[in-house]
Amino acid sequence: MTELTLVQAVNRGLQEAMRQDPDVLILGEDVGVNGGVFRATEGLQKEFGPGRVIDTPLSETGIVGTAIGMALYGLKPVAEIQFLDFIYPAFDQIVSELAKFRYRSGGQFPCHVVVRAPYGGGIKGGLYHSQSTEAYFAHTAGLKVAIPSTPADAKGLLLTAVHDEDPVIFLEPKRIYRAVTGEVPDGDHRVPFGKARLVREGSDVSIFAYGAMVPTATDAAATLALEGISAEIIDLRTLVPLDERAVIASVEKTGRAVIVHEAARFCGFGGELAAILAEKAFYSLKAPIARVTGYDTPFPYSLEHVYLPNTDRVAQAARTTVRAG
Amino acid sequence: MTEAAHAARSHETSRSPSAEFPKGRRLEAYRWMVLARVMDERCLSLQRQGRIGFYAPLSGQEAAQVGAAFAMQPEDWIFPAYREVAVALVRGVPLRSVFDQLVGNASDRSKGRQMPNHFAFSEIRFVSASSPIGTQITQAVGASMAIQRRKDRIATIAFFGDGATSSNDFHAGLNFAGVFRTPTIFFCQNNQWAISLPRERQTRSATLAEKAAAYGFPGVVVDGNDVAAVYRTVREARERALAGDGPTLIEAQVYRFGPHSTSDDPRRYREDSQVQAARQRDPIALLKATLVQDRVLDEAADSKIWEEARAEVAEALAGAEKEPLPDVASVFEDVFAALTPRLEEQRDEALGMHGGHRP
Numbered sequence: 001m002t003e004l005t006l007v008q009a010v011n012r013g014l015q016e017a018m019r020q021d022p023d024v025l026i027l028g029e030d031v032g033v034n035g036g037v038f039r040a041t042e043g044l045q046k047e048f049g050p051g052r053v054i055d056t057p058l059s060e061t062g063i064v065g066t067a068i069g070m071a072l073y074g075l076k077p078v079a080e081i082q083f084l085d086f087i088y089p090a091f092d093q094i095v096s097e098l099a100k101f102r103y104r105s106g107g108q109f110p111c112h113v114v115v116r117a118p119y120g121g122g123i124k125g126g127l128y129h130s131q132s133t134e135a136y137f138a139h140t141a142g143l144k145v146a147i148p149s150t151p152a153d154a155k156g157l158l159l160t161a162v163h164d165e166d167p168v169i170f171l172e173p174k175r176i177y178r179a180v181t182g183e184v185p186d187g188d189h190r191v192p193f194g195k196a197r198l199v200r201e202g203s204d205v206s207i208f209a210y211g212a213m214v215p216t217a218t219d220a221a222a223t224l225a226l227e228g229i230s231a232e233i234i235d236l237r238t239l240v241p242l243d244e245r246a247v248i249a250s251v252e253k254t255g256r257a258v259i260v261h262e263a264a265r266f267c268g269f270g271g272e273l274a275a276i277l278a279e280k281a282f283y284s285l286k287a288p289i290a291r292v293t294g295y296d297t298p299f300p301y302s303l304e305h306v307y308l309p310n311t312d313r314v315a316q317a318a319r320t321t322v323r324a325g
Numbered sequence: 326m327t328e329a330a331h332a333a334r335s336h337e338t339s340r341s342p343s344a345e346f347p348k349g350r351r352l353e354a355y356r357w358m359v360l361a362r363v364m365d366e367r368c369l370s371l372q373r374q375g376r377i378g379f380y381a382p383l384s385g386q387e388a389a390q391v392g393a394a395f396a397m398q399p400e401d402w403i404f405p406a407y408r409e410v411a412v413a414l415v416r417g418v419p420l421r422s423v424f425d426q427l428v429g430n431a432s433d434r435s436k437g438r439q440m441p442n443h444f445a446f447s448e449i450r451f452v453s454a455s456s457p458i459g460t461q462i463t464q465a466v467g468a469s470m471a472i473q474r475r476k477d478r479i480a481t482i483a484f485f486g487d488g489a490t491s492s493n494d495f496h497a498g499l500n501f502a503g504v505f506r507t508p509t510i511f512f513c514q515n516n517q518w519a520i521s522l523p524r525e526r527q528t529r530s531a532t533l534a535e536k537a538a539a540y541g542f543p544g545v546v547v548d549g550n551d552v553a554a555v556y557r558t559v560r561e562a563r564e565r566a567l568a569g570d571g572p573t574l575i576e577a578q579v580y581r582f583g584p585h586s587t588s589d590d591p592r593r594y595r596e597d598s599q600v601q602a603a604r605q606r607d608p609i610a611l612l613k614a615t616l617v618q619d620r621v622l623d624e625a626a627d628s629k630i631w632e633e634a635r636a637e638v639a640e641a642l643a644g645a646e647k648e649p650l651p652d653v654a655s656v657f658e659d660v661f662a663a664l665t666p667r668l669e670e671q672r673d674e675a676l677g678m679h680g681g682h683r684p
Contacts (some may be wrong), residue, residue, distance in 0.1 A: 065462070089493065260398065
């Protein structure tokens with residue numbers, strides 16, 4: 001075990017994967033000499049050389065398109081997109097190509113690429129360094145979507161992603177890259193996809209979150225506990241595959257659900273969770289489902305604290321559901 | 326002298342004797358070109374009869390495709406667009422497999438998942454084609470980077486059209502290829518039309534090949550109606566790639582005799598006289614003329630080649646049409662390596678609706 005920040009854990013996960021398998025390589029903008037703008041790839045080019053930690057020209061479609069070609073050939077590329085906000089030039093490659101290669105070829109051309117991208121607000125990044133657009137990718141058949149919230153999960157989910165057989169969009173909550181530290185297992189630590197993490201057990205309300213919203217929800221649970229409200233916190237860890245069983249089981253126990261994410265509410269991932277609960281746990285619900293999310297606006301700069309869900313908003317939503325029935 | 330002409334000339338001077346088209350294989354090339362043409366004409370009528378859903382013809386591009394396919398080796402990787410059926414045939418895909426895909430039956434290697442023409446044949450390293458334009462270009466470069474990493478002695482070739490030279494991935498792909506000096510051949514079949522848009526409205530560049538200069542490697546214009554010239558050009562590009570000299574952009578100038586696809590009517594955007602003029606340089610007729618001149622072929626033998634091609638096409642089509650549709654359950658396979666619980670749930674829902682194996 002080593003005490004690491006989340007970004008350090010990402011770095012160790014990449015290092016471990018590259019030590020395990022010579023076919024694993026990294027490509028992206030400023031990932032080599034500079035070690036990545038967030039230092040996620042620091043030291044890796046020194047250890048593995050410029051042939052395995054590749055500084056590319058500034059083109060996201062180039063990065064993902066070439067990563068796809070490498071994967072088709074049998075390598076295991078991990079592509080870094082500097083910010084999730086800059087992924088759109090590669091959207092065609094991700095949505096039309098990466099997600100569909102296995103399917104459209106009848107299984108002849110599986111295509112396993114991990115696309116890493118820092119996402120989310122809280123760093124005063126304004127419109128283009130703050131967004132949470134995980135729903136686009138979760139909506140696209142053929143992509144897995146993983147979002148860690150702790151250093152241990154960052155390493156464990158990343159190693160699972162690199163060794164998975166399917167394309168993975170790996171979103172890293174940059175707001176808590178360095179805000180939290182935690183014990184991270186050394187060596188080959190893997191966290192399976194599709195298994196939610198029970199962060200805190202509770203009996204009155206279930207709060208579902210992922211990424212940087214997990215610590216926010218956990219803080220809210222502490223506040224609620226002082227008021228006698230017992231909140232259960234579930235960290236989804238992967239949106240695809242989704243641990244539906246854990247989501248449903250929790251609501252069957254508590255009868256109330258609060259869904260938290262930074263992304264805009266309309267067509268956000270919370271809408272899908274709410275629909276699943278309405279379809280499969282309707283008779284367990286004692287109160288309307290609540291969503292605490294970013295607003296249906298672009299991401300603001302000066303007033304990002306207004307846009308982003310915080311402990312007060314989460315706690316307030318939980319209180320409302322508890323009072324409702 | 327334009328950059329392209331300069332590139333073409335310097336290319337001439339580097340002509341390699343081993344790159345000459347083997348004379349003994351000209352008749353073989355002719356047979357493939359005829360088969361592709363016969364298939365093309367048959368498929369257009371099949372689509373009109375509602376027996377296949379779509380078709381994108383290649384008539385006019387047979388020499389470009391067959392010449393390029395002959396120049397590549399079996400270990401090389403092919404990144405096609407959706408018009409490269411002749412390349413797949415030359416590399417050994419049975420005509421029947423092609424028709425299985427066009428019909429979308431249970432024997433289709435791609436399990437009936439894609440529209441006609443979007444082939445994938447892993448056994449000949451013919452990568453799965455998609456409809457978005459140009460996306461295969463960066464992918465071919467990525468595979469070339471993997472070739473470099475593995476130190477393999479092969480090359481990749483990306484096929485695309487004149488329209489694709491305006492795409493994001495053309496720029497990104499050629500730029501990466503130049504920077505990393507990859508063993509990639511960019512084979513542009515400039516058939517003069519991107520659906521309704523003529524070549525001169527695609528770019529102000531005098532040629533498409535000259536765009537290579539901006540990426541720091543050679544661009545070559547070749548007469549795409551001349552199978553031997555195409556062969557030689559691709560062969561030389563392949564030799565450069567294997568020698569570590571990096572990528573080449575080849576512009577094979579051809580003319581699309583037919584529509585872009587069965588979904589458009591070219592009379593809306595071009596004069597038939599232009600088509601007739603282009604047909605004067607029909608690649609099949611040109612090759613036939615040299616074969617006849619060299620006494621490799623006479624009219625009787627030629628008729629037999631066309632007859633055999635028609636019979637082959639008829640047999641492949643009949644076999645493919647007898648096959649059932651893929652299983653309903655197959656809709657849910659290959660989304661991921663294994664079915665997720667949600668997909669299992671939806672598969673059972675679909676099986677409940679459609680029953681058993683087929684609707």
